[in-house]
Amino acid sequence: MLEAARAAGKGEAMARLAEDYPRGPHDQPQSMCPAFGSLRVGLRMRRVATILSGSACCVYGLTFTSHFYGARRSVGYVPFNSETLVTGKLFEDIRDAVHQTANPDEHDAVVVINLCVPTASGVPLELLPKTIGGVRVIGIDVPGFGVPTHAEAKDVLAGAMLRTARLEAEAGPVARPREMQEGLRGVSLIGELFPADPPGIAALLAPLGLSLAPQLPAREWRDLYGALDSVVAAAVHPFYVATVREFRAAGRPVVGSAPVGVEGTAAWLEAIAGAAGVEAARLDDAKARALPAIRAALAANPIQARVTVSGYEGSELLVARLLIEAGAEVPYVGTACPRTDWSAADRDWLAARGAHVQYRASLEQDMAAMKEVRPDLALGTTPLVQKAKELGIPALYFTNMVSARPLFGPAGAASLAGIVAAQTRGRERFARMVSFFDGVGTPDGAGYGFRERPVDPPGFRERQRKLRAAKAKAEEAVGT
Numbered sequence: 357m358l359e360a361a362r363a364a365g366k367g368e369a370m371a372r373l374a375e376d377y378p379r380g381p382h383d384q385p386q387s388m389c390p391a392f393g394s395l396r397v398g399l400r401m402r403r404v405a406t407i408l409s410g411s412a413c414c415v416y417g418l419t420f421t422s423h424f425y426g427a428r429r430s431v432g433y434v435p436f437n438s439e440t441l442v443t444g445k446l447f448e449d450i451r452d453a454v455h456q457t458a459n460p461d462e463h464d465a466v467v468v469i470n471l472c473v474p475t476a477s478g479v480p481l482e483l484l485p486k487t488i489g490g491v492r493v494i495g496i497d498v499p500g501f502g503v504p505t506h507a508e509a510k511d512v513l514a515g516a517m518l519r520t521a522r523l524e525a526e527a528g529p530v531a532r533p534r535e536m537q538e539g540l541r542g543v544s545l546i547g548e549l550f551p552a553d554p555p556g557i558a559a560l561l562a563p564l565g566l567s568l569a570p571q572l573p574a575r576e577w578r579d580l581y582g583a584l585d586s587v588v589a590a591a592v593h594p595f596y597v598a599t600v601r602e603f604r605a606a607g608r609p610v611v612g613s614a615p616v617g618v619e620g621t622a623a624w625l626e627a628i629a630g631a632a633g634v635e636a637a638r639l640d641d642a643k644a645r646a647l648p649a650i651r652a653a654l655a656a657n658p659i660q661a662r663v664t665v666s667g668y669e670g671s672e673l674l675v676a677r678l679l680i681e682a683g684a685e686v687p688y689v690g691t692a693c694p695r696t697d698w699s700a701a702d703r704d705w706l707a708a709r710g711a712h713v714q715y716r717a718s719l720e721q722d723m724a725a726m727k728e729v730r731p732d733l734a735l736g737t738t739p740l741v742q743k744a745k746e747l748g749i750p751a752l753y754f755t756n757m758v759s760a761r762p763l764f765g766p767a768g769a770a771s772l773a774g775i776v777a778a779q780t781r782g783r784e785r786f787a788r789m790v791s792f793f794d795g796v797g798t799p800d801g802a803g804y805g806f807r808e809r810p811v812d813p814p815g816f817r818e819r820q821r822k823l824r825a826a827k828a829k830a831e832e833a834v835g836t
């Protein structure tokens with residue numbers, strides 16, 4: 357499909373995706389459809405309509421998932437068949453849909469997302485009008501064969517929107533952000549954070565004389581201008597390559613890592629103060645206010661356990677830092693996201709404490725690490741958690757359990773350390789469950805409707821064994 361997309365005129369778009377979101381070791385998404393990341397960013401914005409162009413089965417899955425996560429918004433869809441795809445009628449249908457949707461009374465922007473098949477077929481969203489009656493039209497290609505994770509797909513849309521907003525701001529006056537306060541120097545956080553985290557970070561920044569600028573991905577179009585107006589952008593989630601590119605083009609310094617744990621918070625406050633030109637006395641004050649509270653929260657929730665961390669959210673390294681500061685042994689951290697400059701400090705910190713950091717970790721690598729180190733608790737993706745439970749290892753789903761609570765400052769230290777400490781106490785219970793369910797659901801006994809244990813057809817296994825042996829022999833013979 358990648359070749360098809362290039363041949364159909366998408367070479368430049370594919371090259372840009374390959375540069376921003378490098379592959380390896382796996383080159384296909386191992387979690388949900390990556391387009392969900394872009395769809396979610398669009399659906400969370402006020403006065404933004406989002407339209408999908410793709411196969412009906414993909415759109416069904418994406419729509420289902422978006423409503424499962426509480427979209428409360430219609431997802432637009434332009435269907436196609438082989439004829440409308442090959443004749444170019446699909447593009448005309450998309451253009452008609454965009455014209456119908458672009459009502460300036462209701463929308464600031466209309467987003468159109470090309471999924472796998474329209475991207476591979478070269479449906480040229482770049483030929484859509486840039487604005488219709490003042491409503492921006494943002495067309496993006498987010499194919500599974502070009503964007504490795506749904507996390508990075510958030511950046512595809514966030515970056516495209518920020519670029520449009522930056523060009524608008526450079527061209528002349530723009531709308532004032534809703535909650536903008538004159539004279540405040542803001543820090544724009546990059547990443548979808550747990551809702552309690554931004555206020556917590558604002559409290560850490562206040563002694564520096566800094567406030568929070570609107571966050572990226574934004575919740576409203578005019579917030580994009582507010583984000584660009586910040587004095588520093590903080591790449592809390594380190595995979596927003598296109599978004600960072602736009603901040604840099606706007607002349608904003610970008611700081612990596614995040615205020616996590618005692619050492620992480622101290623280093624982050626120093627980096628922010630340095631980038632924003634804050635005087636040393638204010639920095640000392642900010643540290644004196646924040647660090648003792650974090651230290652106390654960690655001391656109140658000590659973790660004495662071996663924990664492996666894997667996920668696709670982009671915050672895995674930060675979570676691992678916090679766990680280690682709380683006393684955990686973390687031998688392995690796997691993230692589906694790629695290596696970037698903005699997680700370099702976290703990577704070095706973890707490596708210095710004996711953790712192996714695996715970027716673009718595949719599910720197979722995460723599983724192998726878990727089997728090898730036999731942790732007291734595995735934090736990971738759904739299939740990893742399932743495997744851990746089969747092995748009697750307590751496990752927590754990263755997205756729903758870890759990403760759904762604060763991570764930064766004193767609140768993060770108390771919350772995460774608390775849940776990990778509680779889960780690791782359940783190991784003995786897991787061992788009992790494994791022995792109770794021993795054999796249930798394993799191949800020979802699986803399935804509905806059997807009264808007795810299913811019997812293999814006579815001779816079936818032996819025939820299959822011989823076939824495999826013959827195939828292996830034939831393959832060996834090639835080239836000899």
Ligand code: SF4
Pocket residue numbers: 389390391410411413414417471472473499500501
């Ligand atoms: S085929 Fe492509 S667009 Fe459809 S669900 Fe899979 S990755 Fe997503």
